Amino acid sequence: AQSVAQPEDQVNVAEGNPLTVKCTYSVSGNPYLFWYVQYPNRGLQFLLKYITGDNLVKGSYGFEAEFNKSQTSFHLKKPSALVSDSALYFCAVRGRGYQLIWGAGTKLIIKP
Amino acid sequence: GAVVSQHPSRVICKSGTSVKIECRSLDFQATTMFWYRQFPKQSLMLMATSNEGSKATYEQGVEKDKFLINHASLTLSTLTVTSAHPEDSSFYICSATLGSTDTQYFGPGTRLTVL
Numbered sequence: 001a002q003s004v005a006q007p008e009d010q011v012n013v014a015e016g017n018p019l020t021v022k023c024t025y026s027v028s029g030n031p032y033l034f035w036y037v038q039y040p041n042r043g044l045q046f047l048l049k050y051i052t053g054d055n056l057v058k059g060s061y062g063f064e065a066e067f068n069k070s071q072t073s074f075h076l077k078k079p080s081a082l083v084s085d086s087a088l089y090f091c092a093v094r095g096r097g098y099q100l101i102w103g104a105g106t107k108l109i110i111k112p
Numbered sequence: 113g114a115v116v117s118q119h120p121s122r123v124i125c126k127s128g129t130s131v132k133i134e135c136r137s138l139d140f141q142a143t144t145m146f147w148y149r150q151f152p153k154q155s156l157m158l159m160a161t162s163n164e165g166s167k168a169t170y171e172q173g174v175e176k177d178k179f180l181i182n183h184a185s186l187t188l189s190t191l192t193v194t195s196a197h198p199e200d201s202s203f204y205i206c207s208a209t210l211g212s213t214d215t216q217y218f219g220p221g222t223r224l225t226v227l
Contacts, residue, residue, distance in 0.1 A: 034214075036218070041203075042220055043118070043205050043207075043218035043221045044156075044205070044207075049214065051214065090155065097144075098161075098216070102156050104154070104155045105154075
């Protein structure tokens, strides 16, 4: 069965430090992977996706993600965190049709 | 580009009444729209997949007679919560896909409170 795991409920990072939000997946075939961000009481905003090509994908707001096929991971990264990056982050993989299978979400807290 | 709107953003209604939530793709034609429900501090739960001009496909456990979905045009889908009860209180989010691309673009969500 296809699934997505975000092993950390919460990640705390000091402002200016690099951040990583982890995601692992389980799919049959080639994965289509996504990262979305959700601010309080808001819908989700698309950050980036991996379909094919370079394993390092660059997205919005300075975020990037690295696709690692051998480790079945798609971790989200940013070299220098901002307080405004504090939000809920979701990893997702494409399931049947255009449906997305969602991770549980990781709350990212950036402390000044 | 790829902006999705939802209306209303918040709604409070009495138990037993029906509430309609609209989801519009503002600058693109959405062949497929999705309706999600999100509980506090939880991930999104897919309720149904809606394709323009055809009946929505509901996920297991979602009552299609209670959550009526209409996708009358390529830019508009509506979700009607019929005979709402307090347990239907939740954050409802829609999304839309751009043709053959895989990216879903999300609306800002609707907070429903049933008294």
